[in-house]
Amino acid sequence: MTVDMEKVICLAGHIPFSNIGNSKVVIENFCSKDMAIIATNRATSITRGTHAHNSFEFCICHANIPSIIADNRLIDGFSGAMIAFNPLQEHGIMKDLKGFNLCGIHVDRKIVESVASELYGSPNIVFSNDLSTINHDINLLLNLFLEELRYKQVGHEFIVENLALIIVGNFIRNIKHNLSAKPHNKSRGYKENIKKVIDYMNEHYTNLLSCDELSELINMNKYRFIRVFKKQMNKTPYEYLLDLKIEKAKKMLKTKDYTITEISMMCGFSSHSHFTTIFKKKTGLSPTEYRMSP
Numbered sequence: 001m002t003v004d005m006e007k008v009i010c011l012a013g014h015i016p017f018s019n020i021g022n023s024k025v026v027i028e029n030f031c032s033k034d035m036a037i038i039a040t041n042r043a044t045s046i047t048r049g050t051h052a053h054n055s056f057e058f059c060i061c062h063a064n065i066p067s068i069i070a071d072n073r074l075i076d077g078f079s080g081a082m083i084a085f086n087p088l089q090e091h092g093i094m095k096d097l098k099g100f101n102l103c104g105i106h107v108d109r110k111i112v113e114s115v116a117s118e119l120y121g122s123p124n125i126v127f128s129n130d131l132s133t134i135n136h137d138i139n140l141l142l143n144l145f146l147e148e149l150r151y152k153q154v155g156h157e158f159i160v161e162n163l164a165l166i167i168v169g170n171f172i173r174n175i176k177h178n179l180s181a182k183p184h185n186k187s188r189g190y191k192e193n194i195k196k197v198i199d200y201m202n203e204h205y206t207n208l209l210s211c212d213e214l215s216e217l218i219n220m221n222k223y224r225f226i227r228v229f230k231k232q233m234n235k236t237p238y239e240y241l242l243d244l245k246i247e248k249a250k251k252m253l254k255t256k257d258y259t260i261t262e263i264s265m266m267c268g269f270s271s272h273s274h275f276t277t278i279f280k281k282k283t284g285l286s287p288t289e290y291r292m293s294p
Contacts, residue, residue: 030149032160034108035167037146040101050092055106056127057085058171060134062101067094070129077102082134084127084175091129105142107168114221115168120179128176135174141167162223193218194232197225198240205244206268211237245269246282253291260287 030037040046050069059068065077070091077083085091087109113123145163148156197214214237215225229237245267252263264275264287279287 030146032145032149032157032164034111034161035145035164036106037142038104038106040103041099044099046093046097046100048093048096050090052088052090053106054087054109056087056109056112057091058105058107058175059083059085060103060105062103065093065097065100065102068092069094073129075129075131077131080133081131082138082175083129083131084171084177085129086126103142105167107164110219111164111221112168112172114219114224115165116172116179117220118224119169119172122179124179125172126178128178130176132175135170138167138170138174141170165221165223191232193220194229197229197237198233201237201241201244205241205248206266208268209241242278243282246279249275249279249287250283250290253287256291260291263287 059077059082061077061079061081061083063079068075068077068083068091070083070085071089074094075083112125116125117123141163145160145167148159148163196218200214200217201209211222211226215222218225220228226236229240233240235243249263249267252258252266253260258266260275261272264272267275269275269278276286279285279290283290285293
């Protein structure tokens with residue numbers, strides 16, 4: 001069992017459990033950077049009333065839970081039911097409950113909006129509060145997510161980050177929401193975003209640019225950004241940046257205004273030797289040979 005209330009509160013906000021002071025007994029939680037899974041048990045006392053938080057919440061009932069409320073609408077949850085709550089939406093229960101097993105999956109809103117953009121071409125997703133039934137795929141993915149966080153094997157951070165995206169994608173597929181099944185001008189939007197990144201690379205190629213920085217520039221998940229970039233440019237952002245630096249270096253070498261060491265620094269290479277190695281790999285010539293060539 002693991003309980004990290006600071007991480008839970010960061011995503012889930014106020015916890016509506018009357019006996020949360022004994023958190024190691026009443027809940028079990030597993031948190032990644034963008035997702036928190038909170039499971040109650042028979043020792044948990046859930047307080048009546050409503051609350052709201054800035055994350056999306058996907059609640060799975062493991063028992064019949066009467067009188068769920070969302071925006072003044074009463075819903076009776078059944079065992080195996082799943083319901084979504086949107087950021088800042090008032091929701092809760094109408095009476096105190098004790099010993100009702102449920103699982104709340106809280107996801108950072110940027111992640112949900114990012115996946116919605118990928119699947120439907122728009123980040124402006126709003127889930128209905130209709131009940132749906134959790135399926136085998138979602139159960140399996142959640143169990144894999146929990147196992148990675150429980151045992152923390154090599155590379156678990158990478159695995160849980162990608163599992164979170166897949167889990168959210170399955171939620172979006174299986175829970176009713178406002179977005180149309182047809183993407184809204186998706187390819188054009190991606191082209192405009194990648195052009196923005198390329199312009200930025202041309203202006204800042206001497207800096208130590210990272211995929212995290214470039215993806216944040218266009219508010220896109222890092223791994224999706226790499227896929228979209230490679231699909232449009234036929235090379236990864238790193239490969240593109242390296243080629244860009246080499247092309248800049250070629251022009252500087254032909255002008256003969258700078259030494260090779262100065263050019264390596266001006267093009268953002270870590271050292272003269274690193275620049276020489278990469279340049280020869282890309283062009284078949286050393287910088288000196290290239291400078292002397294006709």
